[in-house]
Ligand SMILES: Nc1nc2c(ncn2[C@@H]2O[C@H](COP(=O)(O)OP(=O)(O)OP(=O)(O)O)[C@@H](O)[C@H]2O)c(=O)[nH]1
């Protein structure tokens with residue numbers, strides 16, 4: 196029988212600067228900031244979806260990709276229902292680092308059977324013309340990693356952003372994502388951004 200969860204926790208992982216926060220903000224608030232500051236620790240936003248006549252809360256956890264924040268993000272991996280591994284199509288190194296991100300997640304989330312855990316791969320910044328990662332490279336990676344779904348996204352122009360998050364819901368056996376009412380819940384492990392500004396509301 197299909198497992199249904201009223202709360203679906205998805206976590207965004209990937210190198211600093213690939214666009215994780217921008218993807219979350221685009222999906223939940225439909226806004227894009229071209230001068231976003233690096234995330235410190237973790238933040239999450241909730242979005243309520245009506246799925247097949249049932250309310251589902253999609254809880255999106257956005258983590259700091261910079262290495263110096265590793266110890267602040269890893270405690271929040273446990274309990275994730277889906278992991279969105281994110282790289283930037285104009286940054287080949289962020290693609291090559293995916294294996295490390297998967298390994299870090301699997302270890303700290305204590306995933307017993309990684310081959311059957313729902314990972315989704317996001318190649319962000321598809322709007323940028325200078326591309327460093329080919330479709331063949333990505334398809335090979337997906338084949339070698341359990342055939343995980345792949346989306347080329349742009350937080351800037353909203354390409355495929357909703358589809359990617361909705362796939363995370365579908366992988367938890369919740370189908371037919373209909374209308375979306377969202378509400379906002381913001382949590383910050385460290386309530387300051389790297390420029391010293393306080394985080395208030397998005
Ligand atoms: N052109 C383009 N720029 C983007 C896109 N997504 C994010 N950016 C920009 O890339 C920069 C980094 O985006 P963030 O969302 O802060 O990246 P991040 O992955 O959250 O980075 P950390 O918080 O350090 O882990 C910002 O200047 C964004 O405006 C996109 O799809 N297209």
Ligand SMILES: [Mg+2]
Nearest residue numbers: 215216233234
């Ligand atoms: Mg961020």
